Amino acid sequence: PRWDLSKFSRVSTKIGSSMKSVGEVMAIGRKFEEAFQKALRMVDETVNGFDPYLKEVDDEELKEPTDKRMFVVAAALREGYSVDRLYDLTKIDRWFLQKMKNIVDFNTSLESIDQYNLSHDVLLRAKQIGFSDKQIAAAVKSTELAIRKQRQDYKITPSVKQIDTVAAEWPATTNYLYLTYNACSNDITFDEEHTMVIGSGVYRIGSSVEFDWCAVGCLRELRKLGKKTIMVNYNPETVSTDYDMSDRLYFEEISFEVVMDI
Template structure:
């Protein structure tokens, strides 16, 4: 989520902001990075709960991320194993984030991951709470799977969305994707929409054949 909102951050990064207890008390868009720094400096979950009032369940999850970040920092690019890399991907670390931790490059990590055959699986979002088999075209990628939920016959055209919007930007950016999808549909082409902004027309369930 942090990477989606700001392409300039690598995720739950403990090196962006220094520890400041006053900043931990005040909820802001930068507090997450102060929290990461505090966990890196061994602040306890109890202490952080007292400062932030963030539920302990979430604090434990954040702690797991930082603890694994320490594991990655303790090894170098030449000694990272299949299990360590797979666990990092399952926890949500990006290739770039892993590369920074092990002092390598994003391209090298990606190449190693592909050599290890660590690739994501495509799953369908269950919108009916398992009452009957889901048939929606809402799809996502995960490293915590073992099989794909659908087949890949080919002959699809992928349309890339413009992602998150900030206040002051315009919906015209999304309308470009919508116009493209509609024209492809008029030409009887099957479409894939890739976008991470859920509150847009381009991500409506009936706009494309497959929505990531």
């Protein structure tokens, strides 16, 4: 969910059973870490991922669910809090806390190397647990484009997979596509020209369904002109992400890295 609580002066940031979110995102990956970091970037495009430097550690903040608690958890993990101690404070299941710890620990190890010592295996592992090029660049003190070039030199590119809606009872044929680094083959072929339409992403205060109407109108016009279409969007509550609106629907982040990869 996306909470725009900072737009209101007197609202509590505590999250309970009352409806406060203004939009939602859906992230798909083959590891929890991959999907989790994708989702954090989707909800707020100013965030690089599970960033341990955004918030200060505060035990009181860990006890109450708030819209920014996951970044306090990240900061606590960086400060060396154990999974058990965090479980006692947050009551978040240890399985999830361990996965979050994997991300923070890997980020810390990335910070200890510079870009010239960034090996193929380290870069691949970073991509497999959901690190964006920009996030890796921040850790190794480089730039997004330099990391992108190095990744392409190492031939580390994502695979396109289809969501399996039938629990592997027979081969998936759905139009829901996502990118992952935890695979070695593509589920689709790339032999025709397509026109890409970029969706409006997460609904927020001031930007919602009217922008989705623009995307749908664009897809319909392109279809009338006989063009094959690609939709890139990650909001499950939209018409543009209906499987029959476009020829190829990528449920993916809208960022330079991902759009260029597609």
